[in-house]
Amino acid sequence: MGIALIVVAALLLALVLTSIRQVPQAKVGVVTMFGKYRRVMNPGLNFKVPVIEKVNSYVPVQNQTAQLEFVAITIDQASVKFATTIIFTVKDHSAETMQKVAFLFINASSFQTAMTAQVEAAVRSLVATKQQSEVLGLRGEIINHAKETLDEQLESWGYLLVDLAINDIQFDAEVMASMSRVVAAKNSVIAAENEGQALLVKRTKEAEANGAFIRIGAENEAKAAKLRGEGLAAFRTELTKGISESAADLAAAGVDPSLVAFAMWTETVVQAAKDGQGNVLFLDGSVSGMEETMKRLQGLQALQTPIVPKPSKDA
Structure with missing residues (x-):
């Protein structure tokens, strides 16, 4: 009799312990029942039905960042390397959003690949219509174009785009050297024009005097x-x-x-x-x-x- 009570007490304690779940701050727990989405656990101490319910994953609700690097080709066949930073977060804690975030992709790596592909496609489609000499001056236009494309796509995945920034734009060494020569030539022309204007003003003032x-x-x-x-x-x-x-x-x-x-x-x-x-x-x-x-x-x-x-x- 005493042994049976001990066994029963041990089973009850095990059930209680298995029903308690602690969700970390800035995360939510996605609960499934028999493999199907059931509900969301908020940060703090939570209880689940033992055996029947299972915490499938913990989804971070803080801002997340991703570093992306890719190459785009201009209309005059110049290779441009982009380094971008994306800041995104979960749109909300609704059941629909949580299901998208938890089950739409197999893992975080797959989501990262899909997001990179979207940014690359948006940037490449715009850069492919521009000359290499125009790219550096179109940083803002490229960012806005990429944001419009990625914002709509992330929302369909349950995320919200917070910001997108282009950290660096690099050309091939030969392209950079040719651009430097072009800039130097333009500066020489501007300097000559300024010197001519200054000489004209000087001669005009001398004549007037x-x-x-x-x-x-x-x-x-x-x-x-x-x-x-x-x-x-x-x-x-x-x-x-x-x-x-x-x-x-x-x-x-x-x-x-x-x-x-x-x-x-x-x-x-x-x-x-x-x-x-x-x-x-x-x-x-x-x-x-x-x-x-x-x-x-x-x-x-x-x-x-x-x-x-x-x-x-x-x-």
Whole structure:
């Protein structure tokens, strides 16, 4: 009797222990009954029906990553190597989603192969229509194209695409060398164009500066000539006025006005001898020459002296 109780107690304890299941954090347990999907166990302590129910697998619900590397061919037959990173997760904990995630693929390796094939197909279909020189500038377009294709496919498998990034794009060594030469040639052309533009701007500014300098110089010269002319005209006016007044004063004093002309003649000779600084000045010093010069000076004086009308006899 005692042995039977012990056996029964041992069986009950075994049943209790086999019915207890602990599901790790960030995972869910997929329970099957007689090989068919039954339900989902959430993280923590769970119970199952002994013998009848079985935990088929534990599905991670955290974000998962996958590193993919593959080669695509451009329209001009250049090989391009891509290195990508995919971040994905289980879409939700519903029974439909869990069945897809747990039973759609035989194992995780098969799922990885299928996902790689989808990304490769999406990238290759786009790269095959582009030139090798365009690929580096189309990183964003390639990523968006791959995301659209993979997002729809992952959802049908019970997963959700979180992000897809292209980590590296590499060409063959010969292609990279030719691209470097092309870039260097383009940079040389741009540098030459910039140097030409800089030289044009410099020459244009120099021409504008020279033109402004010449214009300002001409304007200043014109102003100076105008001032010199005005000064000379004022000098002649004052000289004529002074001569006329002196002649009028001499006439009023009963002195011959020709004395003014004689004084001007002698002063001219004195100033020529004083300020000549070694220059030779030829003057006709004969009596006839002096008389001729005096006549001319008197004629000039007559032209400058105002004519006073004589009073009429009737007055």
